[in-house]
Amino acid sequence: MANSKKSSKKKADGPAEKAPRGFRIANDWKGDVQDFDPRATPGFSGKKTEGKEFLLARDAELDELQERLYAAHHGGGEGRSVLLIVQGMDTSGKGGMVRNVIGATMDLQGVRVQGFGRPTEEEAAHDFLWRFTPHLPKPGQIAVFDRSHYEDVLVQRVKQMAPPEEIERRYGAIVEFENELAANGTKIIKVMPHISRAFQAENLKKRIERADKHWKYNPSDIDDRKLWSQFMAAYQIAMTRTSTEVAPWYCIPSDNKTYCRTVVKALLFDALKSLNLEWPAADFDPEVELERLANS
Numbered sequence: 001m002a003n004s005k006k007s008s009k010k011k012a013d014g015p016a017e018k019a020p021r022g023f024r025i026a027n028d029w030k031g032d033v034q035d036f037d038p039r040a041t042p043g044f045s046g047k048k049t050e051g052k053e054f055l056l057a058r059d060a061e062l063d064e065l066q067e068r069l070y071a072a073h074h075g076g077g078e079g080r081s082v083l084l085i086v087q088g089m090d091t092s093g094k095g096g097m098v099r100n101v102i103g104a105t106m107d108l109q110g111v112r113v114q115g116f117g118r119p120t121e122e123e124a125a126h127d128f129l130w131r132f133t134p135h136l137p138k139p140g141q142i143a144v145f146d147r148s149h150y151e152d153v154l155v156q157r158v159k160q161m162a163p164p165e166e167i168e169r170r171y172g173a174i175v176e177f178e179n180e181l182a183a184n185g186t187k188i189i190k191v192m193p194h195i196s197r198a199f200q201a202e203n204l205k206k207r208i209e210r211a212d213k214h215w216k217y218n219p220s221d222i223d224d225r226k227l228w229s230q231f232m233a234a235y236q237i238a239m240t241r242t243s244t245e246v247a248p249w250y251c252i253p254s255d256n257k258t259y260c261r262t263v264v265k266a267l268l269f270d271a272l273k274s275l276n277l278e279w280p281a282a283d284f285d286p287e288v289e290l291e292r293l294a295n296s
Contacts, residue, residue, distance in 0.1 A: 074140025
């Protein structure tokens with residue numbers, strides 16, 4: 001079953017330790033995505049003031065951890081990196097999450113954000129994982145996939161764009177792909193911002209009615225909405241088949257956007273903290289360089 005990481009009692013060093021983590025999907029999970037209430041805020045009262053407190057807590061440390069990652073590992077052929085995969089239904093807040101969690105906190109010099117749409121003709125001629133490889137994080141980087149290789153076992157499963165035996169093969173290929181990434185030093189976080197059908201309807205209505213949101217709307221969004229149950233079933237299968245110790249899935253109730261962003265920030269903090277990052281040692285003698293500076 002899925003594990004809910006509830007907040008502990010408030011600790012002396014602040015709210016980051018009690019920030020919610022959503023629901024981690026165990027690799028033997030037998031549940032249903034729709035068992036998770038998209039309106040819920042487990043480990044969090046839902047008050048905006050508390051959400052802002054969570055979002056701001058540890059920002060300075062998160063920024064420093066990212067800088068340590070970049071300083072210690074960039075530019076080499078080997079080193080640690082982080083891959084955040086964000087895969088959710090239309091209007092689930094993927095773009096806003098990236099802006100508010102990544103853009104508002106981190107130095108973009110060490111971040112790569114890549115969105116994925118329908119494969120090009122060239123991409124479709126290769127194995128489904130081929131087009132994602134060039135966008136993986138280099139050592140020292142945090143990469144964010146806004147949609148990902150999971151499109152190939154979600155959309156393509158629901159719309160029957162590939163034979164069942166090919167979809168089945170892809171689950172195993174994804175696990176192997178992610179295991180190899182982890183073995184080579186990449187910390188993987190996979191999140192599904194889980195919204196309700198009613199909340200999606202509100203968001204789509206805004207996109208249709210407001211001129212400043214027309215650019216976000218695609219008529220196919222309503223076609224996909226009609227397949228809601230099929231998509232939920234596909235998510236359930238994908239998360240069950242591909243949630244592993246080195247690449248776990250987190251289902252995050254997301255009708256409350258502040259809650260979703262809080263969870264993702266907490267997961268990134270956990271990931272970076274687990275890497276035990278240190279500043280790189282100087283490749284010069286500071287005393288000698290200070291003397292040279294004084295005499296310059």
